[in-house]
Every structure is written in structure tokens, then in C-alpha cells.
Amino acid sequence: MAEVEAAGSGTETGGGSESGNATGSGSGWRRPHGPLQRYYGPSAAEAAEATPDPADINGPHFDPEVFLTKVRSECRLGELLSREATLGREIRALDSDMQTLLYENYNKFISATDTIRKMKVDFRRMEAEMDDLASNMAAISASSARVSAALQDRHRRGAQLAGVQALLRKLQSLVEVPGRLRRWAAPGADPARALHCYARARAVLRHYRHLPSFRAIEDESHSIMAELAQRLRARLRDDTLDPKELTECVEMLLQLEEPPEELCEEFLSQAGARLEAELAALEAELPPSDPSGTASTPPPASDILDFVDRGSSAFVSNLCLLAASYRSLFEGRPGSGDGRLEAFASTLTTRYFELLERRLALERGLGDTSLLVRALDRFHRRLRALLELLPAAGAEAGAALVARAARERVARYLRALQTFFLGCLGDVRQALAAPRPPGKDGPGLPDLLATLSSSVLGQLKAVLAYVQLFTARDVAFASLPYFKGEFCVEAVREGLVVAFVRWLCRTARGFADSPAERGAPAAPPALLLLLARLCLDYEATTISYILTLTDEQFPPEVGQLFEEGVRRAQSSDSSRRAFSVYSSSRAPGRYAPSYTPSAPMDTHLLSNIQKLFSERIDIFSPVEFNKVSVLTGIIKISLKTLLECVRLRTLGRFGLQQVQVDGHYLQLYLWRFAADERVVQGLLDEVAASAAHRCLDPVPMEHSVVELICERG
């Protein structure tokens, strides 16, 4: 409550001081005018505000009587005297003030009156001048109307004259037309300009042809143009015309309204002749086609890439050019549709294909396959450009040509392989039959076998590498459906690899069966032995290896249903075996702690150290949708389960040995299904260690015995 009071009093005092300030400032700005103003015009508000005080000598309600009574009753004599003196002084001051004001205002009034009088006089004069101006203006407009009426006729005549002049100029230019035409249409001049000029003049001439003079002009230009057309036609038949000139020529003729059908015919025959000439040039490079004997033909002067290059740059690009210009010239004109161009092009391309095929047939032997592939690639690319213009120009034929060439090449490789193998066999025979110096042993059979099989395998790999060029990614035709599928499967896998293996078997059997019938010298037994071993090796590993290699190199064959997925460690069966033999030497070390009773800590140290370096295996880890990943998941789960089950058992000696055999078997065959064979290895190691721990009588089986059991299986 005290606070409230304080606040209240605060406001009160605040309000009081505010009002006091207001009055103070009010008197402050009023002071310069002094009491006079207060006398003359106190504002209504002020009047209302001030309480009427009759004793205030400066107030509006001053009453001398009251003042006097008040002064007399209140003041002493001295005060009265001094007040009288003050009043007298003030009265004097007021009088002088009044006089000054009166004087100043009087002067101003006088000058204002003078000004007004002067203005009155001036305005009167101005009024008269304005009237004058109005009358003058009226006179001016009347005369202007007169003048324009007088000039109108002349103006019209002038305009007429200008029109006539323009017409005359046009006529002049029309008259000049034949001259110009003649100048430009002259042989070697600028026929295009002549055509342009003629095209502009033609409409006018045709419009005014009923006038004899114009008729004459028209006729004359007509005859000039006809002449030009004739010359152009003559030029069209000229052989030296390049396709661009030919196109220009035909275009001009079309502008001359020559019959398009006829022109089309001309154009095609002309172009055909040119292309034929190019084909003939290509053909000239080829030896005369000789169906009977091919042995005598000399090797072609230039390589196949060169040939295809020339063919494509000359023939194919010209054909493209011609087709394009044909399209632009004759599109939409009567008599040009109906597949005339297509028929024309397809006969030509067929001939081109024939030539190329003949050239390809010359590629005897095993020249540079990459060159062939590049040549075919280039051919295919150019052909594709052509096919975009002319879809009917034999796409299938082109693709078939490429495919045929590839197939032919593969077949040739097969023959080469066979020859190579026979050559190797010959060497072997020679080595076997060679007389040996008594002290020195000839090359041993294993050496011969190794040389034979490695060189054959090497050759096969080289051939596969060559053939793979046909399916390389940067080769355009490799994206053809044929090369994606059939080529890999039929031609390469079946036609080359499988066929070679079959042939090899047949050959080998031939050695074994036939000598008696044929009367050929019997194969030496050592050779038969060697071939038998070779075939055994092929059956065991080589064939599957070759086929896997083929499948890997020609990806479409792999992953019929699922993608293969990534395997971290790639090794072959044989290397795996080698490794397992190697690891067998340290295998006892793995079991060692389990039968050295002295140091129980060591087992843990060892297994812990082992674990330190192996990563944690997530058993049920996410699986990707591919074969390897799914199989890896299954393998991990199964092996972990095996581990847990082993740990729950107490094994006897034979139990341990069984686990040992199982583990070894799995180690031999499981790796190829898992993405990371280290996972398999790690889990199998753990199974083995756990089994050793869980065994009452840990006598492991001899490693050689384990191997024997597993091999036999």
C-alpha cells in the first residue's frame, strides 16, 4: 500500500511540475511582442484559462477603480510613489511603442494603395492589346487556308509524277532483264544470279504478257533461260562433276521448272555412274574373281583396313552425300517417292558388299586380327551412318557380312590351332625318334608332355585373346545381338574351343586305331603314351579350365540366372591342392598345443593371436542377390553350426579324425563357392581347433592319410 501511495504522489508531483513548465515556456516565446499583443488579441483559450483579475494591470479585465482601491489599501507611501513612477515610465514606453507601430503601418498602407492604383491602369492597357492579338490570329488562319487551297492541285500532280517515275524505273529494269540474263547466263558466268533475277522478273512478266512489248521481253528471257537449261543439262551429263556441283546443277534445273521426274532419273544415273566408277576403282584392286583356283592369286597390294577405308571414304560417303541431296532436292516432288532411291542405293551397296566380301576372302592366313576387327568396325560404323539416311539399304546384309567375316576368322583360327597341334606332335615324334647318343638321355617324356601341353594351351589362349577382339567394348558391332550372344556361344565356345577339343580327341584316337588300316607308319608307343596322358589331363582339368576361361572372357555366357559376384581370392584347384600340401606341414603345429600338457596358456595365446589377425565373421550377414553371396552366406551358417555342434560334443579319437577328414575335404572343395576363401579357412581352422579341444584322446590322423581319403572321394 505504501508503494501505491508513493506512486500516486509521484504522479501528482509530476503533473504539477509539467503544468508549471508549460506556462513557463509559454511566457518565454510570447515575450518579444510584449504587453501590446496581449492587449490587442489574447487568444480565446487564454482568456478562458486566465481567471478574471480586475487588479491585473496587464489583464483584459482591468478595472482602474479596483486597482486603485487595492493599491491604496495595500501599499505604503513609498511603495505608492515608486509604483507611480513605474507606471509613468511604462505609460511613456507604451506611447512610444504605439507611435512607432502606427508610423510603420501607415507607410505600408500608403505603398499598398499606390500599388493597387498602378495595377488598375496597367490592366486596362493590356486588355486592349489582347483584343488586337485575337484579331490578328484570325487573319493569319484565313490566309493560310487560302494558300493551301491554291497549292493542293500542284501537290497532287507532283505525287502522280513520282509514281510514274517509279513505274518507269521498274519498266527500265524489266527491259534490262534479258541483257542481264544474257550476261549472267553466259557459259562460265554466274548462272545462280541469272536464276535469281529471272525468278524475280518472271511473275511481273507473266502478269503483263498481254502487252506486246512485255511479251517480247518475256520471250527473250525465256529463250535465254532455255538455253541456260540446256547448258545445265549438258553439264549434268558431264562426268567430271563432283556430287556437290551435281546437286547445285540439279537444284538450278529444278528452279527452271524442268520436269523433276526426268531430273531425278538423270541425277540418279549420273550419281550411279560416279559410284560405279568408285566401285570399279575398288574392284581394280582386287584380283580378277577366279572361282576355280585361289592358290595362285598374289597377296593384295594394300591391307584390309586400307581397303575398307578407301571404300568407305569414297563410296560410302559419296553415297551418303547423294542420298542426302536427293532427299533435299526431290522430297515431296511427284515421281520421286516410290523407293527409287532405295532401290538405287541397295543395288549399289549390294555390289559394295560383294566387293568387300571378295576382299575379305583374300584375307587368307592369320594376318593381323586387330586390323581386321578395326576394318570391320569402320565398315560397320560407316554403314550405320548410311543406314540412318537409307534404312532400307541392307542393314541385315551388312551385319551378316561382319558376322560372316568373324565366323570365317574363327574357323581359320581353329584350322591354325589344328595345324599348330600337328606341328607340335611332329616335333614330339621327331624328338622321340631322334637317335640318342648312348651317354646322354634324350628329353624325358614328362618334359615333352609339359612342352606340348603348355604350348598348345598357350596357343589356345592366344587365339582366345585374338577372338576376344571381336567383342571388345569399343568395337561398334560388338553391340549387335549376334556378337552379344550367338557369336560367343556358337562360334567361339562351340565352334572354336569345343571343336578343337573334339578334334584333338579324334586325332589322338586316330593314332591309336588306324595305322593298320591306312598302312601309315605306326605311331611309336611313347607317343601314344604321351597322347594318352595328355587326354587324361584334358579330361581332369584342362578342359574345364579352358571352358571356364572362355566363359569368363566372353561374359554373356556367364551368369545365366544370377550375376557371378566378386570373389576375393581366385585360385585354381591345382593351386589349392598345392597350398593344402604346403599347409599340411604346419598343420601339426595347429594341433600341437592340444597334446603338450605343460602349457595350457599357450593354446589361448595361439588362438588369441590367430584371432587378432582374423576379422570378425558376421554369420547371418546381409546377402546380395548373386550366386556367390548367397552361397557364401549358406557356407558361413553351415560351418558356424558345425563349429557350435562340435563344441557341444565330447569326441573320441575317431571322432576327431572324422572331423579332420571332413575339414580337409571341405577345405579342398568349398573355397570355390565362397566369396572369400579366408572366411572358409578361418571357420574350418576354428572347427579343427575346437574338435581338438573337445577330444579325449587327441591323436590326429596322418595328414597323408587324410589327403588320400579326400582324393579318393
Add this chain to the structure above:
Amino acid sequence: MEDDAPVIYGLEFQARALTPQTAETDAIRFLVGTQSLRYDNQIHIIDFDDENNIINKNVLLHQVGEIWHISASPADKGVLATCYNKTSDGKVVTCAAVWRMPKELESGSHESPDDSSSNTQTLELLCHLDNTAHGNMACVMWEPMGDGKKIISLADNNILLWDLQESSTKAVLSSSSALEGKGQLRFTSGRWSPHHNCTQIATANDTTVRGWDTRSMRQIYSIENAHGQLVRDLDFNPNKQYYLASCGDDCKVKFWDTRNVTEPVKTLEEHSHWVWNVRYNHSHDQLILTGSSDSRVILSNMVSISSEPFGHMVDDDELSDQEEQHQEEKIKEPLQDSVIATYEEHEDSVYAVEWSSADPWLFASLSYDGRLVINRVPRALKYHILL
């Protein structure tokens, strides 16, 4: 925080048996039984000094065989039961026995490790649970919160209820029941329910979980195909009498309401291999501990099916510290079931996890390579639950 770092203890032998010393409520103590076919097996008494983060151990010899299961009496700190393998004439039998440890080890005399290894002491055999007629012992359960005189053991397909008499030196088979059915039935594990006046147990065999009444020794419920594969372990919710957790080879942990067993209440699928152990926290039943042979221990917070589904009410005024202010923010988030932590200290399969009986925020896990890891519930969560 440094305090949250795990403490690791290594045994020299492989081990899969672990139990807290149930009767001890002051000191943090665990018992670990080893598995070795060729050396004398041991029981390690692991004392954990919470303040100094130090482990003290005492080793007792358990010469009769390798230990597959161990359980401690809820009444007497010195008494424990083991299931162990005995080999005779090339045959392996699993037996069970009740033991007493030397008196001075009951409350963990803090010897230095060097001394204890030099003069290892031996357990005193109290009595054998005679199983000649019943088959291999899978586990021994003590009556929870009982006087330590009633135990149940599972032997092959038999449930055997024993009375321990004459200060546990004599075990008398008071009642038993056998599970009959096609094939060779075998119990894998069981738990004694702390509810209903301790008259119920639950057992697992193959993929089935069964409840039994110990008075009549009759089956009271059965969850067929509780898991897709073998059921490995069970545990009762200590605060909700009908709630049961199970785990198994299908990598799952399932929570059941035994009144309606057609569907699990909740399923957790966090492990990547068999789940061998599931344990409710004794005080805060939202905390679930699981151990698996994927070498991981997972602590989950199953608030939605716990006895405190809405968490603890929080008094804002009580928090003053900066850190605790932080906690407060977390508390206000909606409560959700979640995995709190995955512990990856183990490098081999984890076959046992147990909460301490003394400290509700502390637990131990044991992997086959003999590594015992003691971990704590993350501090943030602890405050979350407490405050």
C-alpha cells in the same frame, strides 16, 4: 566415461558356465566354471571391486569334470550346484552335485592373485543328485528367494524336484515328471518363476517352451514352435508375473505373455547367430541382456513391455548440474524400445550373460575362450531410468 569402460578377465580354460553369487547382495561376485577335458577344472570366484575397478579372483578346484552349468544357492553364499561331464569307460555322462566352498572364500577374501594360484583350494562335496535313472543333467535351478532347500534339475526328459536335507548333505527326490512324446525328448534349459509363490517353472525342449506347476508336476502351458529352431534359454520377468523371454537358434529373442501364447508379445532380431542367453535385469525389467555365438552381447531397452512402460516421473527441480540438465532433455523424448548397446569385447561365442545380484547396473558375460567381461549399463540410461 572412464567408469563405463569394460573390465576384462581371462581364464586359462574354455568356459561356458557363469552365475552371480545369488545370496550375496553387497559385493559384486560371479562364479565361473571351466571346461577342460584334460586338466582339472576350476571354479573361479570373481570379485569385482566397483570403486577401484579391480578384479580379485579365487580359484577352486572342481576335479570331477568339466562344468556345463553352474548355479548358486539363493540362501547360502557358500553353496552352489554344478552340472558336469564325467567320463567313464569311454562314455560321457552329465551329473549334478551340490557343493560348498571354503568358508573364507564365501565373502571373497581379497588375496593377491599370486597367492591364490599357488595354493588352490577344493570344493567340498555336499551331495550328488543321483541321476542314474534319469539321464544327463542339463541344469539345476534353485527355488528363487527360497531357503536354499529346494532345487529342480532337468535330466534328459525328466524334471526332478529335490529336497536338500541335513544342511544340504542329502538330496531327496521329492517329485518328478517326465515329458513323453515322439522321439528322444530332451530339455535344454529351464527357469524357476519367482511369481505365484514359486510354484511355476518353465522349460525348453527343441522348439517348444512349456510351463509346469511344481505342486502337481503337470504342464500348465505350452508354446509350440516358440522359435523356428532350438530354444536355448528362458527367463521370467521379475516384475510381471506372466511375462517370459526366450531365445534360440533362429537368432531371435521373443517375449511372451503366458496367458496368450499364440503370438509373441514382441520379437527382437538383433543377433547374427544363435542366441544362447537372455536375462531380465532383476530390478528394472526393461533392461534385457542377450549373449550370442556371433560373439556379441546386446543390451536392449524394452520399455513398452516392461513394468514401467511410461518411465519414471521426473522432478525437474532436482536436476541442477549441467550434465543432468542434459539428461532431462533426453528424458522428455518418448520412450521407445531400442538397443542400448552392443558389446563387442568378445572374440568367441558368448555362452553366458548374467546380471550381478548386488549391483543392478552391472553385468558379466562369458565367452568360450574364457574371457569374462564386466560391463555397466551406460550412465546416461541409468540416470534416465532412475531420475
